[in-house]
Amino acid sequence: MNKRYLLIIAIVGIASMFLATAIYAGTTVADIVKMENKAYEKHKKSIVDFSHKKHTEDYKAGCGECHHNAENKPLNELKMGDEVQNCIECHTKAGRPPRAKKDAPKLSNKEKMEYHAYAIHVNCKDCHKKANKASGTKSAPTSCAKCHPKK
Numbered sequence: 326m327n328k329r330y331l332l333i334i335a336i337v338g339i340a341s342m343f344l345a346t347a348i349y350a351g352t353t354v355a356d357i358v359k360m361e362n363k364a365y366e367k368h369k370k371s372i373v374d375f376s377h378k379k380h381t382e383d384y385k386a387g388c389g390e391c392h393h394n395a396e397n398k399p400l401n402e403l404k405m406g407d408e409v410q411n412c413i414e415c416h417t418k419a420g421r422p423p424r425a426k427k428d429a430p431k432l433s434n435k436e437k438m439e440y441h442a443y444a445i446h447v448n449c450k451d452c453h454k455k456a457n458k459a460s461g462t463k464s465a466p467t468s469c470a471k472c473h474p475k476k
């Protein structure tokens with residue numbers, strides 16, 4: 326192979342790298358998302374560092390396992406660069422559901438799902454429990470203190 330070919334290959338290579346960054350530039354999801362939603366006046370618990378990158382790349386979680394549309398249909402075809410709604414846009418109440426009182430009617434699952442922290446907890450913990458069962462380990466955190474270490 327002569328030098329001219331090598332040069333062309335190098336140029337094509339570099340150009341496609343730029344193209345790839347241009348395509349992905351529309352997406353703004355940090356590798357590590359600080360789960361500190363602005364809708365909360367104050368967080369009672371410590372803030373979770375959620376590694377979006379590890380979950381999608383290392384743990385091979387599909388987009389639709391966490392992101393869905395207004396009909397709760399998983400967004401399996403989501404791509405980096407697409408618009409993504411935040412959980413709080415639909416699970417609108419900051420916090421966890423109030424503790425059930427003895428004489429008050431219990432909240433239905435649908436009512437509980439209106440609470441942001443409830444929906445988040447169900448999403449994270451359900452998968453973590455399954456993952457730990459499958460791996461026979463406890464590497465996916467399921468207890469309060471593992472995700473929210475003491476401040």
Ligand code: HEC
Pocket residue numbers: 352353354358362375377380381386387388389390391392403404405406407408409410411412413
């Ligand atoms: C394990 C769960 C999980 C998986 C899998 C996942 N995401 Fe996310 N993603 C989140 C969470 C949680 C947030 C933070 C959203 C929030 O705070 O409401 C987020 C945020 C985002 C954001 C930023 C939204 C914004 O406006 O701040 C984008 C873009 C995004 N995800 C795209 C994707 C794509 C594309 C995939 C698949 C390749 C994917 N996500 C897979 C949980 C996940």
Ligand code: HEC
Pocket residue numbers: 391392393394395396397410411412413414415416434435436438444445447448
């Ligand atoms: C566009 C609106 C919308 C967004 C954005 C949204 N959700 Fe949901 N979600 C829903 C609806 C609607 C349901 C169904 C609620 C019901 O059963 O009453 C739901 C249900 C759920 C459930 C229960 C799943 C099941 O089938 O039992 C979980 C867990 C959940 N959402 C977590 C999340 C998380 C985490 C995010 C952000 C990564 C998110 N949602 C973003 C609308 C949304």
Ligand code: HEC
Pocket residue numbers: 360373374375376379380384386387390391445448449450452453456460464465466472
């Ligand atoms: C679709 C499955 C799935 C969902 C949903 C999911 N996780 Fe995980 N997560 C995993 C797996 C698998 C591991 C453990 C991987 C290992 O180390 O074996 C993990 C590990 C973790 C860890 C410890 C290791 C690390 O990467 O920092 C944290 C913290 C974590 N998850 C936070 C979250 C939070 C917060 C949510 C909800 C917003 C969430 N996860 C939702 C699959 C999931």
Ligand code: HEC
Pocket residue numbers: 360361362363365367368369370371373375420421442445446449450453466467468469470472473
């Ligand atoms: C898999 C990780 C994980 C586990 C396990 C977990 N949480 Fe959370 N929790 C989160 C995330 C992520 C949020 C969302 C915070 C945000 O987006 O602002 C949250 C939100 C909360 C909030 C509302 C925000 C605040 O700080 O006031 C409370 C309260 C809370 N969790 C308590 C608990 C308790 C109690 C347990 C155990 C029963 C628990 N959590 C287990 C990840 C976890």
